Amino acid sequence: MRQKLLREGANELSYEIRGIVKKADNLRQLGQKIYWENIGDPIQKNAEMPVWMKEIISNLLDENDTFGYCHSKGVLETREFLAERTNALQGAQIDANDILFFNGLGDAISKLYQFLLPTSRIIGPSPAYSTHSSAEAAHANTTPLTYKLDPENHWYPDMEDLYLQVKYNPNIVGILIINPDNPTGMVYPMEILKRFVEIAKEFNLILISDEIYTNVTYNGAEAFQLAEYIGDVPGIALKGISKEFPWPGSRCGWMEYYNKDKDQQFDRLCQTLDNAKMIEVCSTKLPQMAVPRIMKDPRYQPYRDEANNAIGRRAEIIAELLGDLPQLTFNKTYGAFYNTIIFKDGVLKEGQSLKIDNPQIKEMLDEWTAEEMPHDKRFVYNLLAAKGVCVVPISSFCSDLQGFRVTLLEENEELLQETFTHIREAVIEYCQ
Numbered sequence: 001m002r003q004k005l006l007r008e009g010a011n012e013l014s015y016e017i018r019g020i021v022k023k024a025d026n027l028r029q030l031g032q033k034i035y036w037e038n039i040g041d042p043i044q045k046n047a048e049m050p051v052w053m054k055e056i057i058s059n060l061l062d063e064n065d066t067f068g069y070c071h072s073k074g075v076l077e078t079r080e081f082l083a084e085r086t087n088a089l090q091g092a093q094i095d096a097n098d099i100l101f102f103n104g105l106g107d108a109i110s111k112l113y114q115f116l117l118p119t120s121r122i123i124g125p126s127p128a129y130s131t132h133s134s135a136e137a138a139h140a141n142t143t144p145l146t147y148k149l150d151p152e153n154h155w156y157p158d159m160e161d162l163y164l165q166v167k168y169n170p171n172i173v174g175i176l177i178i179n180p181d182n183p184t185g186m187v188y189p190m191e192i193l194k195r196f197v198e199i200a201k202e203f204n205l206i207l208i209s210d211e212i213y214t215n216v217t218y219n220g221a222e223a224f225q226l227a228e229y230i231g232d233v234p235g236i237a238l239k240g241i242s243k244e245f246p247w248p249g250s251r252c253g254w255m256e257y258y259n260k261d262k263d264q265q266f267d268r269l270c271q272t273l274d275n276a277k278m279i280e281v282c283s284t285k286l287p288q289m290a291v292p293r294i295m296k297d298p299r300y301q302p303y304r305d306e307a308n309n310a311i312g313r314r315a316e317i318i319a320e321l322l323g324d325l326p327q328l329t330f331n332k333t334y335g336a337f338y339n340t341i342i343f344k345d346g347v348l349k350e351g352q353s354l355k356i357d358n359p360q361i362k363e364m365l366d367e368w369t370a371e372e373m374p375h376d377k378r379f380v381y382n383l384l385a386a387k388g389v390c391v392v393p394i395s396s397f398c399s400d401l402q403g404f405r406v407t408l409l410e411e412n413e414e415l416l417q418e419t420f421t422h423i424r425e426a427v428i429e430y431c432q
Contacts (some may be wrong), residue, residue: 034418042246045409072278074101079080081292084102091227099386101283113139124176127397155186174206180213180335183405187221187335190403208234213336218312221334234266252287314408321420342403348375354386387422
């Protein structure tokens with residue numbers, strides 16, 4: 001080309017969660033049964049939206065207003081409803097104008113980083129959720145900034161690591177919290193969340209909290225929302241319906257702005273995000289209209305309680321199958337529907353492999369692993385080729401740790417047992 005087209009940050013826009021699907025599809029064409037553990041789509045794993053929710057959505061199609069544009073910030077009735085829910089937490093208070101809808105949180109995250117100065121950095125957790133880390137790195141034209149989550153301490157953040165990075169890097173303007181966390185499945189206690197606020201206040205930062213899994217907690221856990229503990233610090237909560245209804249195909253998410261009046265620069269950022277959405281006209285209207293009608297329904301909370309209890313049972317089954325393996329550092333999960341499982345130091349080495357009888361699959365695996373790669377990625381490819389289980393290596397989540405992420409989504413308990421028995425067998429065989 002006449003000029004260079006891509007900036008350096010474009011190299012960070014990778015997504016192993018979906019990328020590994022191509023390899024799994026190649027195996028499936030050779031007759032290999034695939035167990036999909038790579039992506040958090042409840043519908044793909046046999047979950048069904050309740051009939052009563054479908055009826056509410058279907059009835060909206062009888063309303064002519066459904067088919068027109070809505071306000072650029074989102075349907076007013078829905079924003080008023082969501083503001084009331086947040087204000088009921090008795091923390092930061094907002095109104096409908098503090099809420100902005102997007103076509104899914106991926107869209108919201110992209111827009112958020114798009115308008116920051118390239119030198120203004122948001123530090124996020126590691127292992128990192130790829131949508132955040134890739135977008136932050138791309139906007140900054142470099143690798144993402146991260147603070148450590150500690151697998152030896154319930155996957156809680158290493159707050160000393162975070163503090164020192166913020167203290168000695170004046171380009172950091174904000175801290176990202178993902179609670180409940182993806183990919184670890186951990187839910188943070190209030191004392192940790194308050195420490196985030198203390199650091200933000202000391203260094204005059206904004207807080208960004210990804211809360212897409214707020215209502216997906218189980219086994220006694222409760223996820224606190226940013227509005228409950230942020231105080232007077234400026235911040236943005238990212239929320240949506242894709243995981244809890246579940247309706248991932250709705251692509252419906254929103255931002256909630258807190259304490260815009262406390263900082264002029266933050267207020268300008270929020271206004272810029274509003275203006276950008278105005279140029280697009282609006283986000284998809286139908287799912288927005290469904291939100292208050294579904295959440296107000298008396299059947300909604302019992303539905304969520306039942307769904308969360310089911311995820312909690314699956315978390316226990318996975319813990320029974322993998323939790324006692326000496327090769328692994330295993331933490332039970334309490335929120336979202338993922339578990340990040342780490343190999344202990346020195347367990348993964350050069351030359352390890354799983355037995356594969358099919359010569360075509362063996363040849364394909366040899367081709368995949370011919371290049372130099374992290375040890376956990378090599379294990380993941382072996383697991384896929386030998387057992388058909390499709391997981392994601394933790395080295396792909398912007399982490400120096402070695403491990404893999406699984407989901408807690410399989411509704412068929414027999415298939416769940418089969419899948420994680422395969423993983424157990426593979427870990428034992430691979431690490432002999």
